[in-house]
Amino acid sequence: MIIALKAAVPQLPRTNDATEQVVAVAETDSTNALAARMIADGTMPLAPAQDGTPAIAVVAADRQTAGRGRNGHTWVSQPGRSSTISYAVRLPRAIATDETLNGWLQMIAGLVTLDALNGAMKEFGAEPDHPDSLLELKWPNDIFCHGLKLGGLLSELVLLPETADADVDVAVVFGVGLNLMLGACRLPTPQSTSLQLHVHDLPAFGELRDAVAAREVAGFRERLAQFVADPHGQAELLREEMKTVCWARGRQVEAHFTDGSTLTGEAIGLNEDASLILRTPDGVDHTVHTADVGVL
Numbered sequence: 001m002i003i004a005l006k007a008a009v010p011q012l013p014r015t016n017d018a019t020e021q022v023v024a025v026a027e028t029d030s031t032n033a034l035a036a037r038m039i040a041d042g043t044m045p046l047a048p049a050q051d052g053t054p055a056i057a058v059v060a061a062d063r064q065t066a067g068r069g070r071n072g073h074t075w076v077s078q079p080g081r082s083s084t085i086s087y088a089v090r091l092p093r094a095i096a097t098d099e100t101l102n103g104w105l106q107m108i109a110g111l112v113t114l115d116a117l118n119g120a121m122k123e124f125g126a127e128p129d130h131p132d133s134l135l136e137l138k139w140p141n142d143i144f145c146h147g148l149k150l151g152g153l154l155s156e157l158v159l160l161p162e163t164a165d166a167d168v169d170v171a172v173v174f175g176v177g178l179n180l181m182l183g184a185c186r187l188p189t190p191q192s193t194s195l196q197l198h199v200h201d202l203p204a205f206g207e208l209r210d211a212v213a214a215r216e217v218a219g220f221r222e223r224l225a226q227f228v229a230d231p232h233g234q235a236e237l238l239r240e241e242m243k244t245v246c247w248a249r250g251r252q253v254e255a256h257f258t259d260g261s262t263l264t265g266e267a268i269g270l271n272e273d274a275s276l277i278l279r280t281p282d283g284v285d286h287t288v289h290t291a292d293v294g295v296l
Contacts, residue, residue: 007063007079011206014214020047021057026079029066031086032175035059036158039088039171046090046160046171053225056217057088064177078186081194083178083209087220088158092228093170096157101231103140103274103289104238108227109153109174110137111238112219114245117143117178117195120211126201133198136247139267139276139293143178144247148193151178176216181205239270248276248293255291263288 007026016022021044028034035057038044047055063079077084096102114135121127128134130146138144143151154175179187181202182194196202203211227234243249248267255263255278265280276288 007061010060010062010085010209012058012060012210012213014210015058015060015217018214018217019056019058021055022060023058024060026061027063027065028061030064030175031059031061031084032154032156032173033066034061035086035088035173036156036171039158039173040161042161044088046088048090048165048169049225049228052229053221054089054091054228056220058085058213058217059088060085060213077177077179078182080205081179081181081183081186083176083180083212085209085213085216086173086175087216088171088173089220089224090160090169091172091224093168095228095231096170096172098231100273101235104227104231104235105172105174106140106153106155107137107238107242107270107274108220108223109155109176110141110143111241111245112216112223113143113151113153113176113178115219116212116215119215120208121199121202123211124201124203124208126199126203128199130198136245137242138247139270140274140290145193145195145198147247149189149191150193150195151176153177174220178212180208180212235272235274239272239274242270246270253278253293255288255293257291263291267293 009026010024012022012024044057046057061084064077064084117135133146136144141153142149156173158171158173160171179194181196202208249269251267253267263278263286265278268277268279271277278286278288
C-alpha cells in the first residue's frame with residue numbers, strides 16, 4: 001500500500017545564502033506558473049545584472065498539483081521525494097528571443113543541473129552503484145540515468161512589468177523537476193527512475209534538495225553571465241560540451257512531433273542553434289527543433 005505523503009514548506013538554508021530571493025511554499029499548481037505570476041504582478045522583482053552577473057530568484061514547492069513539461073506534458077512528483085524548483089532570471093530580450101541562440105538556454109539549464117547533481121554527490125561522498133549509471137541529457141529537456149528519466153526541465157519566457165525596462169529585458173524561468181528519493185514502487189512511469197535507485201550514501205532528502213538547488217543557483221549565475229557576454233562564442237563551446245553528455249547522440253531514435261508525425265534515424269549531434277541533427281537511413285540529415293525523442 002502506498003501512503004500519501006504530506007507536503008511541507010521546503011527548508012533551503014544554503015539556497016537562501018546563495019541567492020537574492022527564495023519563495024518556498026508547501027504546495028502550488030506549478031513553480032514555473034507561480035514564478036511567472038509573481039514576476040508579472042511585481043511581487044518578485046528581478047534585479048538587473050550587476051557587473052555582468054545576473055540575479056537569480058528561486059521558487060520551490062514540496063508538491064505541485066499541476067506540474068508541467070514541454071509540449072503540454074504533465075510532471076508527476078512526490079512531496080518529500082521529488083525536488084520541484086524554478087529559477088528565474090532577467091536576461092536581455094535580444095538574446096532570449098533570438099531563435100539562433102535561445103535554444104542554448106535550455107541546454108544551459110541541463111548542464112547546470114548535471115553539474116549540480118554531480119557536485120552534490122561528490123560533496124556527500126555518494127557513489128553510483130554501477131559504473132554505467134552516468135547522468136546525461138536527453139535532448140532537449142530530460143535528465144537521464146541508465147537510460148531512464150530522472151528529471152525534466154522546462155524553460156519559459158515571461159514578460160516583465162512595463163516599469164521594469166520591458167523593452168530591453170525579459171524574464172526566463174527555468175523549471176527543474178528531479179526524482180531524488182522515489183522508491184521503485186512510487187515511480188510514475190516504467191521509463192522513470194530516481195537518484196536513490198542508482199546512487200548509495202546519499203544524505204537525507206531535504207539536505208540533498210538544498211545542496212542541489214544552491215549549486216543550481218551558482219551554475220545558472222556563472223553560465224548565463226558567460227552566455228550573455230559572448231553568446232555566439234559560448235554557443236560553440238556548449239555545442240562541444242554537449243557531445244560528452246548528450247544521451248541521444250549516436251543512437252537510433254524516433255522523433256515524435258506535435259502534429260502526430262514521426263521521424264526515425266540516428267542522432268548525429270546538435271546544430272549551431274542547439275537543434276538536433278537526425279540522419280535518416282537514406283543518408284539525409286534533418287533538423288529537429290522541437291519533438292519528443294525516444295530511443296529505438
